[in-house]
Amino acid sequence: MTDPKLNSLLERFTRQDRLALARLITLVENRSAEVSAVMERIYGRTGHATILGVTGAPGAGKSTLVNRLVAQYRAQDRLVAVLAIDPSSPFSGGAVLGDRVRMTDHYRDQGVYIRSLSTRGHHGGLSRAAREIVKLLDAFGHDVIIIETVGVGQTELSVMDLADTTIVVTVPEGGDSVQVMKAGLNEIADVFVVNKADRDGADRIKAELELSVHLRPADAGWRPLVVLTQAANDIGVDTLVAAIARHQEYQQAHRDPARDQDRRMREFVEVLTSELDERAERGLRDGAAAPAQIVARIREGSINPYGAARRLIEDRAALADLLGAIRAARG
Numbered sequence: 001m002t003d004p005k006l007n008s009l010l011e012r013f014t015r016q017d018r019l020a021l022a023r024l025i026t027l028v029e030n031r032s033a034e035v036s037a038v039m040e041r042i043y044g045r046t047g048h049a050t051i052l053g054v055t056g057a058p059g060a061g062k063s064t065l066v067n068r069l070v071a072q073y074r075a076q077d078r079l080v081a082v083l084a085i086d087p088s089s090p091f092s093g094g095a096v097l098g099d100r101v102r103m104t105d106h107y108r109d110q111g112v113y114i115r116s117l118s119t120r121g122h123h124g125g126l127s128r129a130a131r132e133i134v135k136l137l138d139a140f141g142h143d144v145i146i147i148e149t150v151g152v153g154q155t156e157l158s159v160m161d162l163a164d165t166t167i168v169v170t171v172p173e174g175g176d177s178v179q180v181m182k183a184g185l186n187e188i189a190d191v192f193v194v195n196k197a198d199r200d201g202a203d204r205i206k207a208e209l210e211l212s213v214h215l216r217p218a219d220a221g222w223r224p225l226v227v228l229t230q231a232a233n234d235i236g237v238d239t240l241v242a243a244i245a246r247h248q249e250y251q252q253a254h255r256d257p258a259r260d261q262d263r264r265m266r267e268f269v270e271v272l273t274s275e276l277d278e279r280a281e282r283g284l285r286d287g288a289a290a291p292a293q294i295v296a297r298i299r300e301g302s303i304n305p306y307g308a309a310r311r312l313i314e315d316r317a318a319l320a321d322l323l324g325a326i327r328a329a330r331g
């Protein structure tokens with residue numbers, strides 16, 4: 001993409017053109033060379049949104065609940081975005097669970113932006129892509145951003161790191177709270193939801209979760225709240241909204257500068273390392289001039305990768321050439 005094209009796209013983005021937002025998100029999904037420039041330009045507009053993470057076992061009712069949350073925040077006249085991290089294959093059309101809920105209720109509402117991000121094809125860069133999309137949604141002017149993800153793998157969990165408030169959804173069915181503990185979800189929860197409270201055993205799960213919360217040391221900070229909901233019947237969702245608000249107030253009152261610094265540092269390290277990673281890969285692919293001999297020797301197997309990597313890293317000029325190749329390729 002040429003600079004004027006990118007500029008006009010960004011200009012439309014700042015005028016809250018939803019198509020421009022969609023285009024920029026697609027750039028992130030495709031890991032285009034322009035992503036860093038885009039992020040650098042929009043970053044100053046971020047920091048306004050409240051970011052909620054909703055996670056839990058497949059079929060727990062996360063999407064149903066997110067739908068209800070969207071309705072509640074819309075009733076408060078807030079602009080809402082939903083990012084669904086979708087583990088389903090693009091080919092099977094998401095038929096993981098036949099009855100899973102799609103967030104179609106709000107498709108006509110211009111105050112709601114819904115996007116899904118497939119977990120496939122990110123080569124471990126899912127959390128970076130998710131982070132960048134959240135930044136875009138934030139910079140666009142959304143007040144509330146809800147990220148939905150199935151709490152299974154490590155990458156899905158790392159996405160929850162983006163959230164200001166993490167909501168872990170459980171259900172009364174067989175041993176679900178035990179699964180939650182095993183998956184480490186109890187450690188990241190700010191609010192527990194026991195959904196499908198119309199079914200037997202919801203009170204017992206709630207008591208179990210509350211017990212586990214109370215077993216924490218008194219000085220451990222925020223004690224997660226436990227909320228019963230019936231997302232399908234729109235019951236308990238207002239209580240959940242109140243619990244989320246309480247957590248946010250707690251965080252406001254207990255701002256921890258050290259935690260903010262850590263978070264910024266983590267973000268910087270993540271951006272820096274993946275930037276180096278992507279530049280090196282592109283540089284090698286686009287045939288940066290200097291490391292050509294090394295690449296030739298790698299290909300024929302006459303040098304081992306460790307020796308080759310060390311030589312390249314220690315040769316400042318070659319390294320600069322390799323990492324700079326992207327700029328040359330773009331300009």
Ligand SMILES: Nc1nc2c(ncn2[C@@H]2O[C@H](COP(=O)(O)OP(=O)(O)OP(=O)(O)O)[C@@H](O)[C@H]2O)c(=O)[nH]1
Nearest residue numbers: 058059060061062063064099100101196230231232
């Ligand atoms: N009985 C009952 N069923 C519910 C409730 N909430 C949601 N469901 C149903 O549970 C099923 C799964 O709901 P989803 O919202 O798709 O669950 P999910 O957690 O988003 O599922 P995945 O995204 O596939 O992991 C649907 O059939 C819902 O109608 C509830 O409170 N009670």
Ligand SMILES: [Mg+2]
Nearest residue numbers: 062063100101
């Ligand atoms: Mg879902």
